Amino acid sequence: MMIQFHNVFLAYQKDATALQNISFSVAKGEFVFLTGPSGAGKTSLLRLIYGALTPSRGQVLIDGQNVSRLTSSQLPFLRRSIGVVFQDFKLLQNRTVFENVAITLEVQGGGSPADIGKRVMHILRQMGMENKIHLTPQRLSGGEQQRVALARALVNDPKILLADEPTGNLDDANKMQIMNIFKEANVRGTTVVVATHDRRLIEHAHYRTIRLQHGELSDSGEVRSEEIQ
Numbered sequence: 001m002m003i004q005f006h007n008v009f010l011a012y013q014k015d016a017t018a019l020q021n022i023s024f025s026v027a028k029g030e031f032v033f034l035t036g037p038s039g040a041g042k043t044s045l046l047r048l049i050y051g052a053l054t055p056s057r058g059q060v061l062i063d064g065q066n067v068s069r070l071t072s073s074q075l076p077f078l079r080r081s082i083g084v085v086f087q088d089f090k091l092l093q094n095r096t097v098f099e100n101v102a103i104t105l106e107v108q109g110g111g112s113p114a115d116i117g118k119r120v121m122h123i124l125r126q127m128g129m130e131n132k133i134h135l136t137p138q139r140l141s142g143g144e145q146q147r148v149a150l151a152r153a154l155v156n157d158p159k160i161l162l163a164d165e166p167t168g169n170l171d172d173a174n175k176m177q178i179m180n181i182f183k184e185a186n187v188r189g190t191t192v193v194v195a196t197h198d199r200r201l202i203e204h205a206h207y208r209t210i211r212l213q214h215g216e217l218s219d220s221g222e223v224r225s226e227e228i229q
């Protein structure tokens with residue numbers, strides 16, 4: 001299993017539980033949607049996966065490793081194996097498109113400048129952004145910024161890709177383009193988790209859907225044995 005939650009609770013404050021008794025797993029190479037109304041706990045759950053938060057109770061295992069037990073020197077290795085696309089992109093505004101993507105590899109000591117350049121251009125070409133590499137994010141449309149954020153998350157072939165409401169303000173054509181990029185990463189072996197409340201996106205793709213409601217798991221989307229028979 002790539003992601004395992006065992007009876008996970010998360011409280012930001014003492015008496016405010018954001019997640020309650022969450023158990024589910026995601027297999028290597030799987031593609032799942034994570035859905036539920038605003039405030040249900042989707043972002044919190046993603047943050048537990050990439051180790052930005054640790055559970056108040058229960059365990060989160062990523063590729064067999066208990067995230068809470070990682071030392072501060074091990075945590076960066078976990079983070080490197082996970083590509084994250086945030087709700088608000090978090091692009092560096094005073095850096096170019098090229099630099100925003102290259103930074104993922106540079107902080108990881110990912111090869112010579114020539115190697116890094118090759119890999120960055122390869123992924124930016126896949127995203128259809130090769131003509132905009134010298135622009136800064138404020139000169140890009142929302143869809144283009146999203147594709148740069150995706151390029152940054154995918155440039156090092158992560159084991160896991162997490163995307164938080166990745167198609168929020170995009171039109172249908174852009175949404176489908178982003179979905180295709182997720183699918184291609186998944187075909188190459190990346191485990192993909194997409195948090196969204198976009199019903200059309202979910203219905204379009206027919207992947208397993210994990211549902212949260214008020215911090216609880218209302219449906220793990222796992223096929224029960226009686227449904228198989």
Ligand SMILES: Nc1ncnc2c1ncn2[C@@H]1O[C@H](COP(=O)(O)OP(=O)(O)OP(=O)(O)O)[C@@H](O)[C@H]1O
Binds near residue numbers: 036042043
């Ligand atoms: N940093 C924080 N401090 C305190 N409470 C928080 C914090 N972040 C989130 N919460 C609370 O945790 C709960 C779950 O929030 P979360 O952002 O995970 O939901 P969500 O499903 O991602 O919502 P949305 O779809 O609106 O992004 C909410 O009640 C929220 O108020």
